[in-house]
Amino acid sequence: MKMLTLFFIIALSTLSINAQAFTFNNSAKLVFSQDEVLVNVAANCTNLGITNEELLSLVGSAVDNFWNQSPTSRLKLRKGSVVNVAAAFHTGEICVSGTNCDPNPILKVTNDILISCNENTVNFPSTAILGVTIPNNISGSTIQGALVLINDQAGNQFEDKTKNEKISIIAHELGHAFGLGHSKVEDSLMYFMTMSKRVALGRDDIDGISYLYPKQQPKAGCGTVDFDGGTGPNWWSGLFLGFSIIGLSELFRKRKNNTKAI
Numbered sequence: 001m002k003m004l005t006l007f008f009i010i011a012l013s014t015l016s017i018n019a020q021a022f023t024f025n026n027s028a029k030l031v032f033s034q035d036e037v038l039v040n041v042a043a044n045c046t047n048l049g050i051t052n053e054e055l056l057s058l059v060g061s062a063v064d065n066f067w068n069q070s071p072t073s074r075l076k077l078r079k080g081s082v083v084n085v086a087a088a089f090h091t092g093e094i095c096v097s098g099t100n101c102d103p104n105p106i107l108k109v110t111n112d113i114l115i116s117c118n119e120n121t122v123n124f125p126s127t128a129i130l131g132v133t134i135p136n137n138i139s140g141s142t143i144q145g146a147l148v149l150i151n152d153q154a155g156n157q158f159e160d161k162t163k164n165e166k167i168s169i170i171a172h173e174l175g176h177a178f179g180l181g182h183s184k185v186e187d188s189l190m191y192f193m194t195m196s197k198r199v200a201l202g203r204d205d206i207d208g209i210s211y212l213y214p215k216q217q218p219k220a221g222c223g224t225v226d227f228d229g230g231t232g233p234n235w236w237s238g239l240f241l242g243f244s245i246i247g248l249s250e251l252f253r254k255r256k257n258n259t260k261a262i
């Protein structure tokens, strides 16, 4: 509950100073410094209704179908592995006491992102709360590690979700883990409620991840020249060049014909 309150307060305060709908899950706009972040899964779920390998597979779909589809951000999330963690990750509170959330140091994630099952009733006062997330290992202005807790209480509602819903729920929590708060745009993964029908990022999600993790234009020479033989952008530039040549030749032919006609 404290975490949710924190997200809500920060979302409101950030909205007041940003025109964008996306928000940050911390006032300092903390981000991972590296371009690739692993998402590991703790081998400690008891009531979630899926195996560790199935959960890891959902993680793979969450990163591939959602966040790694953003064309304008440098961050790439990678499916990690099933790891053994201390029992406290299954039972502990994500925050220690305080007005805002002070991360529980016992649950500090050493590096990257860890998804763990958790049954603590302070973290999850209701089975309707699916997950809580916090970057809980901060160094200077960067995130070293972030923790995602999935509600593993008996009767949890995650268990009854469809596969696509489970994937979008995990993708939503990963958004919090690398620095995003909630979006007020309903048609976005980071909208705080409607996650069930999401199968791709919304415009606002792409704006958010691209703001936090902008893709850099490689510095090479004095301009940007694309040649055939590459991926995406080169293919498009080649196509554009093709159309240009066709257009010019057509124009030249017409001018030639016109000249003849005269």
Ligand SMILES: [Zn+2]
Residues within 6 Å of the ligand: 172, 176, 182, 192
């Ligand atoms: Zn959320």
